[in-house]
Amino acid sequence: MLPEPGPKRLRIFLVAGEHSGDALGGKLIAALKKRHPDPIAFAGVGGEEMAHEGFSSLFPLEDVAVMGPMSILPKLPRIIRRVHQTVDAAIAFAPDLVVIIDSPEFTHPIAKRIRKRAPHIPIVDYVSPSVWAWRPGRAKKMRPYVDHILALMPFEPEAHARLGGPPCTYVGHPLIEKLDQIQNADAKGLASRLNLDPARPVLLVLPGSRTSEVERLIGDFGDAVARLSASIGPIEVVIPAVRHVRDRIVEKTAGWTVRPHIVDSDDKYAAMRLARAALAASGTVTLELALAQTPSVVAYKVDIVMANLRFLLKVPSIVLANLVVGRNIYPEYLQEACTAENLAAALEPLFGETAARAAQLEGLALAPQKLRLAASSPSEAAADVVLSIAEDQAAGKSRRG
Structure with a gap:
């Protein structure tokens, strides 16, 4: 049978x-x-x-x-x-x-x-x-x-x-599976390895993971860093870079008035926990910053084709962290508004004990439960x-x- x-x-x-x-x-x-x-x-x-x-x-x-x-x-x-x-x-x-x-x-x-x-x-x-x-x-x-x-x-x-x-x-979102990794990243270990001056607050700069993003944003980000340092005093700057854009970031930041510490992307979460604030390109990284509870300012520029389609946007924010939490926690500066002057002015209050910083931290506390x-x-x-x-x-x- x-x-x-x-x-x-x-x-x-x-x-x-x-x-x-x-x-x-x-x-x-x-x-x-x-x-x-x-x-x-x-x-x-x-x-x-x-x-x-x-x-x-x-x-x-x-x-x-x-x-x-x-x-x-x-x-x-x-x-x-x-x-x-x-x-x-x-x-x-x-x-x-x-x-x-x-x-x-x-x-x-x-x-x-x-x-x-x-x-x-x-x-x-x-x-x-x-x-x-x-x-x-x-x-x-x-x-x-x-x-x-x-x-x-x-x-x-x-x-x-x-x-x-x-x-x-x-x-x-798959990032929620990394919540413990993000929130328990070794910030002290990174600060020690980079030999950072403990008296200087840390600004995390995230200009994007694509060459086109880096090209459009890195100049304004560098000028914003210079303005911020001139306004609040000496700062440390850390830039985590993915492998395929690292050389371009090194080249583009060589003339910055504040020389950044460029680290591997594996150190990104430790840098988020170490930073007093971040300046970031819009994207999934804003969700990572929110889960790390890092106050931030977000910017973005697109090519001329996409810029001409902005009239089609139907949301109050393009920042994923803002959309997930349901309020505009992170200020965003797009296209013409993405200037060194605007970015530095938005970052400055995040380095003090200000209402702007407190409001961001209050909103960011909601991010993990919104994604869980x-x-x-x-x-x-x-x-x-x-x-x-x-x-x-x-x-x-x-x-x-």
Whole structure:
């Protein structure tokens, strides 16, 4: 007598388009394997973090990991080829579910084509596009090809409901898993290694992790540092730099009147805990600063194309920390307002025992609880939603087959 057939293996196709998505994908795969009792078959596109979980990518992530319209154009023919290759592979794999991870310029064209060729396959989008900030019409346009969104920000499910977007579940921001690491970073050890003058307050400068951000901001940041030091007296300046922009930061800060201590990005959290205040480019780093309870001033400049689209912005702030907490804790200076004079003037009160500093600290105390989930980790919460949808799909296949 033949043995009874075992349960059919769950099949999940994942597509990440850049390194931050790869990090999310790696944690998601680990959580899926932990939460599901049987082996899962994975396929798709990813990077090193997903590879560490045994995932084999169709092609190197570097082929498509580009940011912004000006960066995409030179690589467009190759990206288009990779989009079609990924769609063909997804259809051939016949998954129970597709998970696209962030990078909408790459992942959404893939999702649309999969939906057209295999409308029965559920598609989950891990990381919501910022429809709450600009081009809100994108939310409704996603409904035909995205079945569920896994949101990193607590305010995003309400935004999609209001804008007519797909069903959306808040699964938590991965930074909350680093809360202890951030808040217990060794600030004293860093100060000792850098031989900082204990009589001088520390300003943390974070000009961004992309070359374009550094190029646009570093000059104004340097002039602001000079103004601040002239106003309040001698200060120490620390700049954590990711590897690919470190040389540019060293070059651009060589003429600063206050010579900065440039450290590895691994020292970023210790520097946040050490600093009296920070001057930062807008981005995820503002959430890290909020979790570190570091008073800050935020600035940003974009290219001329994006600057001309500012009329599409629909939010009272572009600073993620402000949006999560629900109030404008960190002052922000964008485009023409991003001047050395404005930045120095906003930083100065953060170095004294002032009402401005006290107000920031009061608001920042709310950040951890705003990002924390009631139970489990963000990756496990995401895995639970993915497994629920995938298992429903697999059960439907069995009934039909």
